[in-house]
Amino acid sequence: MKKAEINRFGGYEVVELVEGSFPTPGEKEVVVKVSYAGVNPLDWKVRSGMMKMVTGSKFPMGLGSEASGVVSEVGNKVDRLKSGDRVVLTTGLKGGAYSEFVKVSEANCCKIPSAVSLKDAAGSYICGITALQCLTEKGKVGEGSQVLLIGASGGVGSFAVQIANLLRAEVTGVCSTPNVDYVKSLGAQKVVDYTVENPTELKERFDLVFDAVNAHSWKTIKPLLKPKGIYVNTMPDPVMFLRQALTSVFSSKKCKTYILRLDREQMSWLLDKMDSGEIRVTISKTFPLEQVANAISENEIGRTRGKIIVEIDPSSN
Ligand SMILES: NC(=O)c1ccc[n+]([C@@H]2O[C@H](COP(=O)([O-])OP(=O)(O)OC[C@H]3O[C@@H](n4cnc5c(N)ncnc54)[C@H](OP(=O)(O)O)[C@@H]3O)[C@@H](O)[C@H]2O)c1
Structure with a gap:
């Protein structure tokens, strides 16, 4: 074997x-x-x-x-x-x-x-559960939420664009030029090509910025958030845990990091959505x-x- x-x-x-x-x-x-x-x-x-x-x-x-x-x-x-x-x-x-x-x-x-x-x-499994938990449990995404999704063409991002769509959020995906059409095809309403426009300089404000690939710092993301906006990343290091603790008490804008939690029921939900063709x-x-x-x-x-x-x-x- x-x-x-x-x-x-x-x-x-x-x-x-x-x-x-x-x-x-x-x-x-x-x-x-x-x-x-x-x-x-x-x-x-x-x-x-x-x-x-x-x-x-x-x-x-x-x-x-x-x-x-x-x-x-x-x-x-x-x-x-x-x-x-x-x-x-x-x-x-x-x-x-x-x-x-x-x-x-x-x-x-x-x-x-x-x-x-x-x-x-x-x-x-890994990308699907990560996307689902970051959007729902960490990011509190619901109908009409405005979401900026950095790394929208990757493993986690591809699931996240589609799940955010199923949750009826408005998704702006961030990727490079070769992936712009792909991210649109996943259902993003808007796509920012980061080789043309720096996503941290966008004029729009978001309920959630989900940086799936940890491309930007809390400092540069914070101005993109609405007053009660949430930033989620997937790199749980000591600095992120400290920021998470501090912003949970001292800031209306929250900085959150993520560690995958295995959940069979959530995985079954994802598989059902794949079965029905709603997630590919x-x-x-x-x-x-x-x-x-x-x-x-x-x-x-x-x-x-x-x-x-x-x-x-x-x-x-
Ligand atoms: N904490 C946890 O429990 C947990 C769980 C799962 C994953 N993760 C972590 O999450 C991260 C993402 O995982 P993944 O599977 O999605 O990775 P991946 O599929 O390897 O990500 C590749 C994608 O990242 C995009 N990308 C790279 N630089 C970018 C930038 N500056 N802006 C926007 N997009 C960019 C690329 O798109 P372009 O080619 O268009 O740039 C590419 O499509 C990894 O670090 C992984 O270890 C953590």
């Missing part, structure tokens, strides 16, 4: 494809025969050691945080899933999704509805498992439109 892992932190060269032993499920776990895995910035952050405060430095370390596939074995206390079910899963910070078989808690799996392909589902996943590139190091490096460049997917065993789709 092939799987991707690292034995030290570093660049492209530290990613190894090795032979592993078949996993055995614990009581509340399932083993999934993986079809596809989604590539996320978390992969190169883990690979490089940027995340070692949370991952630790114990090697070998498995890579990959989300995948789709078919359940091949279930633990004896698993009651929601059975062998043969098509599922999307997350391995979270534990990693190990770039693998022919992966063992995961039943709680971290969701059944995939019939109209959603295993390939589309593979890239939906754009896959810009697919790499075979043998080229997983290239797939991660491609994402690291920072120009991914939608999602990059690693194909592991497409035979079940």
Whole structure:
């Protein structure tokens, strides 16, 4: 059984494809025969050691945080899933999704509805949940909210534009020239090409500025907010936590950071929206498992439109 892992932190060269032993499920776990895995910035952050405060430095370390596939074995206390079910899963910070078989808690799996392909589902967990929670729980977006979405063409941003639309918000997406038509096609009412116009100099004021790619500072975003506006980013560092605490008490404009919380019900909601065609996943590139190091490096460049997917065993789709 092939799987991707690292034995030290570093660049492209530290990613190894090795032979592993078949996993055995614990009581509340399932083993999934993986079809596809989604590539996320978390992969190169883990690979490089940027995340070692949370991952630790114990090697070998498995890579990959989300995948789709078919359940091949279930633990004896698993009651929601059975062998043969098509599922999307997350391995979270534990990693190990770039693998022919992966063992995961039943709680971290969701059944995939019939109209959603295993390939589309593979890239939906991390970005979909992040977009949904940043918009609703952090950003309090509702009907008529004016939202500025920075990084609208990326993994999180592509979901966020579509979800904000479903919530009947008015979305202004920010991306570069090659992605302007793409972001419009996702449903943004307005698109700002940041190579032409600096989004921090816009005249409009927003209820929410969601900087999905952490491109701008709180200082430059703050003037874009309405008096009770909210700024959300996806980079939870100590400075952001301090600002979050301070603005929660001393400012009407709020600065918030985000850490993903796994939520199966929210994931089911997203899958239903994908099933009905209200949310679509754009896959810009697919790499075979043998080229997983290239797939991660491609994402690291920072120009991914939608999602990059690693194909592991497409035979079940
Ligand atoms: N805290 C958490 O729990 C959590 C969870 C999920 C993700 N994240 C983080 O969220 C971030 C975004 O993730 P992702 O999957 O969306 O990344 P991604 O797909 O790799 O982002 C790539 C996109 O960023 C856009 N971009 C780059 N620079 C930009 C700029 N200055 N202005 C506007 N857009 C820009 C690019 O568009 P152009 O080519 O048009 O520039 C590209 O489409 C990552 O740092 C990730 O680690 C955090």
